[in-house]
Amino acid sequence: xxxxxxxxxxxxxxxxxxxxxxxxxxxxxxxxxxxxxxxxxxxxxxxxxxxxxxxxxxxxxxxxxxxxxxxxxxxxxxxxxxxxxxxxxxxxxxxxxxxxxxxxxxxxxxxxxxxxxxxxxxxxxxxxxx
Numbered sequence: 001x002x003x004x005x006x007x008x009x010x011x012x013x014x015x016x017x018x019x020x021x022x023x024x025x026x027x028x029x030x031x032x033x034x035x036x037x038x039x040x041x042x043x044x045x046x047x048x049x050x051x052x053x054x055x056x057x058x059x060x061x062x063x064x065x066x067x068x069x070x071x072x073x074x075x076x077x078x079x080x081x082x083x084x085x086x087x088x089x090x091x092x093x094x095x096x097x098x099x100x101x102x103x104x105x106x107x108x109x110x111x112x113x114x115x116x117x118x119x120x121x122x123x124x125x126x127x128x129x130x
């Protein structure tokens with residue numbers, strides 16, 4: 001599952017590398033996850049966390065985009081900016097949920113656990129092992 005030294009291809013401990021895969025600050029999670037996928041071909045745990053982080057980020061971006069389109073359509077159809085503003089709270093809920101998921105992923109990754117998130121976890125596991 002891990003390489004013999006318990007290190008990533010970049011020389012970090014596996015648990016620290018897994019934590020960095022989920023760190024949602026200045027795109028660190030996305031950049032580091034791409035680096036892990038490109039450079040670390042043997043450490044399945046790191047590849048799993050990298051793929052899962054990328055899939056969570058892509059899912060988040062798609063959901064925010066769809067939600068903004070839905071809010072725009074509702075605002076145009078009803079002509080009510082107040083209703084659209086109220087619906088914008090859904091975007092805030094989505095942002096908080098994404099941050100909570102990334103923090104949870106950081107904790108589980110640092111503990112060395114391979115927690116699979118719904119929807120993206122099975123895909124990440126399949127891609128990490130394949």
